[in-house]
Amino acid sequence: MKRVVITGLGVVSPIGSNIQEFWKNVKEKNTGIRHLTKLDSTRFKGNSLSAEVIGEDVLTCKKDISSYSTSVEYAYKASKMALIDAGLSEKIDYPNRYGIILGTTNGTEDIVERTIDTFDIQNEKEELSTDAKKMLSYFRPIEMSSMVAKLCNLGGTNMVIPTACTAGNYAFGTAFSMIKEGRSKVMLAGGSDPFTRSCYTIFYRLGAMTKENIKPFAEDRTGMVVGEGAGIMVLEELKHALERGAKIYGEISGYGLSCDAYHPTAPDPDGNGAALAMKKALEYSGLTIDDISYISAHGTGTKANDSHEVNAMYKVFGEKLTDIPIHCLKSVIGHCMGAASAFEGISAVLSLQEQIIPSTKNTEKTDESFPISIDLNTKDIKQTKITNIMSNSFAFGGNICSLIFSQYN
Secondary structure (H helix, E strand, O other): OOOEEEEEEEEEEOOEOOHHHHHHHHHHOOOOOEEOOOOOHHHHOOOOEEEOOOOHHHOOOOOOOOOOOHHHHHHHHHHHHHHHHOOOOOOOOOOOOOEEEEEOOOOOHHHHHHHHOOOEOOOOEOOOOHHHHHHHOOOOOOHHHHHHHHHHOOOOOEEEEOOHHHHHHHHHHHHHHHHHOOOOOEEEEEEEEOOOHHHHHHHHHOOOEOOOOOOOOEOOOOOEOEEOEEEEEEEEEHHHHHHOOOOOOEEEEEEEEEEOOOOOOOOOOOOHHHHHHHHHHHHHHOOOHHHOOEEEOOOOOOHHHHHHHHHHHHHHHHHHHHHOEEEOOHHHHOEOHHHHHHHHHHHHHHHHHHOEEOOOOOOOOEOOOOOOOOEOOOOOOEEOOOOEEEEEEEOHHHEEEEEEEEOOO
């Protein structure tokens, strides 16, 4: 079986739309959570926070893609960035078998909302404008990957995985499998989601959003903040990467999937499904709990999700969990839906590159009801030997994925 390495990274995010700015803000704990601007906050009774993309205006596209979903725009910009970072062309020579797999929560839902907004209500005409009709032609979620494939000239597999907030990890894992089995030499993979009023309203109605800071695993945590963006990695078969002299950030050792099949929105409180995914990731990688340097947690800051995650980690790591640092990226970037685990994976890969563990923002005291004390590394960046990072992501419907990023040597 082939080894799969990471050779390129691209981000369009609430804390920066280039890798340097993104990583600087992760390390300095500069937040991307700000006042909501894309919706009328007065309609949400005090919920006025969001994690909206910044800096994407500096990324120019050769082709006008304004008729596509914002998720396509974000994914294309991040893909283009990742390809250039990998030392490849932003438009690959054809023919090729290079492919793309994108994870998402909302898909192209923003097109529906933009189309609705074009109805001629004032004149009571139930007609769509020409622009709206053009937008609707790109409504299907598969257009996310097929449009990016078209713009980057990718001739291989293109696929959309709609497993909500864990979809970025699903994309990484699926692309990893394809390369490992010899079905492609290069795959772009990650997650992309637009900011939509439907998504914001759902989490508002669920009572899951905080009116203050996200405080992962904190005793006084009050919820999450809805975000958006895209994170893309270039995954590559090791021999192919070495032959062309590519720089290598790290590699993927393995991943585990599960479904706790507990509830449409609530996680299994005991964490059984999440524990299974972590165990499967370790087994696939041939690693043990002693090999994990730190855990990139899902860490939404909601009561149910954080409790479930600690219970799951405890089932897998036992008392050793006390000694394993945990990082929660959502404390600064919000919950960016399908892009969430993609951003967390990119942060983990950069940690491997610099051999540091970023610290978690806002949490002062962890919940005493947890079965074990955990180390969120809330004070300073830790400079230490990092060999393997477990990245966990969970989603509605009980969709769970654990991925292991490893140092390349």
